[in-house]
Amino acid sequence: MQITGMLHGAPLLKHVDFPSTEVLGPGATNDEIQDLLRRYGQVFIKPVFRGGVGKKGKAGLVGRASDLETALAEKERLYFVEHRHGNAVAKAHSVTFEAGVPAEHEVYFSITDDSRFRAPTMTLTHRGGVDIEELDADEIATIPFDALTGLKAFVVANALTDIHAPRELISPLVQHLPKLWELVHNYGMTTLELNPIRMRPGKGARLTPVACDFKGGFDRDDPRVARLGLPDHVFAADVSAFEQEVNQLRTYQGQSDVFVINDRGTILAPTFGGGANSLVTEVLGDTAIISSDFGGNPPYDKMKAVASICYRHFLAQTNVLFIIGGKSNNTDILETFRGMGDALREHFSAHGPTPLYVVVGRGGPNLVRGMGNLAETLDSLGLPYRFFGFDSAISEVVNYAKGIDAWMRAGGRDDIARALGVKQSA
């Protein structure tokens, strides 16, 4: 869950009274934009992406205007612009107009939990406005601090001294930066990055830090995020309808995030255990439809609900229903298999049969009872199956499932369709 940009960032900073640049949303009228230009002389036009997208400036995705005509032309250029970074492609759906803040100094500041220190850690440099990877190590302060006492003024002051920050920066930053810890810690954030913070001169040449860009990560497991009252769509990156639906059932009792790996895949693999999930997703490659971890001993009702959603979205295209996990420690096999089997039966009842081969690799409490129950369900649905116990290497079972998938593609699916009386195989 990430937010980038000032449109949503500025209101968040307001929660802790951290100054930020003035920002107008996509609905701004020409008069409002003109007014912003009159007061600040310059505006930045930035595309708005769902979720988080970094390095927009580098990709030429930030517009700059000092007159209305240019501002509107940049709006047109950037409103639906695409941003590519590696495999990730994001499409903008809006723009913001952000007041230019003239300043001599640009500061980089972030707070994140750093695994090297196992503590919240501040990163600070007065040479901000650029990628900090480009700076020398002695220009950057990376300081872990105590989570219980928080980011204190002295921590900031010490850090600025260490990196030899200009003295005029120290007082305003020491005054304002600790507020950001309150935002991070009390509103369920995992990461906050402000870059740049522009140091705007005010009365008596005293500088005020003004946040000009915002990047924040939020902890979906922290109810404190709700205090911010952010609308759901802010976090709805490019989440598919399936992910949206299935991840609503995510609780601490089983099931971590479920991702669509290939929406044209042919192996639907409800996977149990984080390790199994990693291994299975890796070995299945593009044949996998989803990556999932349904472990954690989910109760029957939840397992059935989750399976129903998976089937509704993907069963029609599925060649192999592949139920896979290691030897579970406490996940009850009977309960989980019964949930998945009953959901399958109901799916067939509601949507008719679909050609499917079921491969299982599993171990754990009530294993044979669970296998027996699932076998009965599959028998009654007329589906073929092969169940492996925990004494077969999980990766070999994954390869077996791939073998069945290949056979299904090469005519097996039609054979099963005929046996089920299904006319058209999807």
Added chain:
Amino acid sequence: MPKQDTSGSPYYLGIQNLQEIATREDRVCVLNILGGESRQVTPTSHSFSGGNVVFGTSPGRAGQVLKTSAGDIPVYNNVREGIDAGHAFNVGVVYLPPSAVRDGVAELVRVNDALEKIVIITEKIAVHDAREVRAMAQANGVDVIGGNCLGMADSWNGVRLGGALGGDNPAESLTKGSVAIFSNSGGFTTTIAQYLATEGWGTTTLISSGKDVYIHYAARDFAHAFQADERSKAAVLYVEPGGYYEHGVDFGKPTIACVVGRWKSKLTRAVGHAGAMAGAGDRAEDKERWFMEAFGVKGLFSPENPIVSDRGAVVTNIAHIPAALSAVMKLNNTAPDFEPRGSLALKPWIADDKGLSLPPELAMAPVQAPEPYDGQIQALAQQIGAVIARQNMKDKSGASQMNPKTQVTSVHGHSVLDMAMEPLEAIFALPLVHEIANANDSAMLDVAVAAEVNLVGDPVLAAADAAREAGNAPNAIMAAAASIVGPKRVERALACTRVLIDLFAHSGLEDGRDETFDSSSLRLSAEHGHLFTMTADEADDPRPKAILDAVEARNGKSAFLTFLKGLDIDLNRDALLAAIALTIAWGPLIRKRISRLTAETLPWYLRLYGVLVGASIPGENHRPGSLYNIPRAERFSQWTMADLCFLALTGKKPERDEALPLQILIGLLISNGPGAISAQGAKGAVAADGPQTPSRVQINKAMVGFLSHCGFSHGGNGFEGIAFLLEQFKDSGLSDPTDRDHGLDLKAMARSFATRYKAEKRQAKELGLEVRALPGVHHPVFKGKPVNYDPRERFIADFLERRGDYNAFHAYYRELVEALYEVGASPYVFCVNVDAVIAALLLALLWKDYMAGAMGDHDLENAAFNIFLYGRMIGAAAEIDDHINRGRNMDTRTPADRCGFVV
């Protein structure tokens, strides 16, 4: 004042040696001990570890206990109460929900000065809370393991702390040896231990670390304690992407690192907690590199390319861990701990390919599972046929389903349209065996039913005739006959089926038609032999021999008949019916498509089919050895089910494909889903007998339920379309409705009727009367477009067109809907519905007899009704069987609060 440690690390680390992490001396307090997960896991941990849990907490439940095989564990409201009660502990285990974990940790460290370790099992703890947990534990000198982990175990000490490592039987996975395991995955901690045994490696200490943003006991901490542990000669790490926990760690002894999760960097967005901000240099690839540098290897280990050094190896598949470890240890001159146990090769435990032919490498036969699993699987295998879960079946069916969009009903996955295209004998067992019969089975079914149709000398016929003479409609006549075919009438046939199923159940017979099957080892007891033998009373019954002759004449194959014929006894009729029925049911039974109950009762349905068709033939036509003068041998050995139905309707043997329209009609009428009144009657009759005691359900009475729920409006209404067509064609001079050159101007006829109908409509409107509906025209679903079609009508029409068949009545209907629109009697072109096709086909079938005076209006009406009943008895059999298998006693009733009262 924080406790001091001696690790020399920049942070507090209390555990100096893996031997200290889970010891027999540790004493445990479990927070939320009565929570769902702890209740399952803690008793096993406690018993396995020699009773190390001194107490647990659960606010408001003080005084309760958690029962375990090693004695009860007391429960207190909070930690302080437990300590005040005299319990001392050094390990806290946290099973609290995520939002309470931080407070639980605070309670443990504040209240108990003696605390050394905390294990947090809970997953999805907020990062906010994890931060504070870390800070609290550091400030108070306590080691934390987790969160989101399964705790730790020690194979030497026979102890597990916290979570469920080793599942419900820890001793099975925790084998004493020389390898320490540290794993980000709880599940894989045990799995890796089990895999190691296949190369002869046992374990020392196993740690499930969790993989939240905060890994409180991390790889660096593990490495420190591992180096100090003399028992541990090697380590296995299972690592996933995210975090710098493994960066630059020196393990000091041979180590296998398994890094999994390259796929995560291919995702278009961040996954999970760790590495939430992408591109932070802690991807799986980065971690592989860290380890390769640490071990001095140039690549990943795989069985094909076994790259190792004496310091270690990096694998990306846990199945490769044992081989990599052995290879590394070989360079260290260290042999495995014990002889290899088991293997990781593919071992299917349970499989059923449902008769499909898979390539040999995929069609692996099941192998024997290790005990105790094999014993459990064997017990399962004793079960023959499908087991179907019971549920409330009111208005539901596991057999039929009508598609509300197309209005086409399917029975066991076969649409009535498709069934209408199949020979009747191929589909009338489908409702029961769920499969379309092949040529052999069709022939066997024809014999079985043909043997039941002639009712001469049977009280069934007297009952049917009496009902007929009393002026009853065809359904009531059939019901009178069905009532006689009660349980005792089929007792012996069903008993024979049961005996045959028991005999062949585990014989290896897969195909009931396999006459080459060697049944020489199967023995029928003398007692059972009597069941199959003709009694003295039956000595004159010519039918058994006729059945056997007919099967032979039709070249029918049956493993069961072959077996029975080899017994050298005079087989009775029930024995043959049982053998034929089981021949058809055997495949689906063995493939578990149908239940044993269905297979056992199939003879009852076949007998009922024959009796119902027979009852629709007036008594005078049933003669000893012949029906409508057709000799027994001919009917048994040549006739199809459709021929018999044709005979019942017309009294004649069909010429060439004269029975085809009948087959189509019956196929179309098989089912309209569980909502149809006839289906409801059948289901109600089953529910009332109580399907949960299936032996008490009277299948013949259930047929009566279906029959009594048909009538002049439901079933008999087929005649309305015929009556309408008669009105139009009676005096038209039409001689052969199947001849295109009939010489009639159908367009003009239709226009003339449409004009009259429009006037009639206008007049009715003026008088405020109801306008008569035209049978066969319009449909509540297929309406509203400029031109409308009923897809069922189109399907049949297309089929007939492809065959080059013509039907003047159907052609008239097509003209009629156009004409109604053209004259303004309809707002758009109505569809010709499926009822019109049925009327057109049926009237064409009987037209010549009607015109010749051999049949009157009443006969046509009876014929229409009978055809409906022939079709629907097949559909009713599906509902009855389904409800017996699936339903609950009296489940079709409606609760009082959903019933209404009207005045």
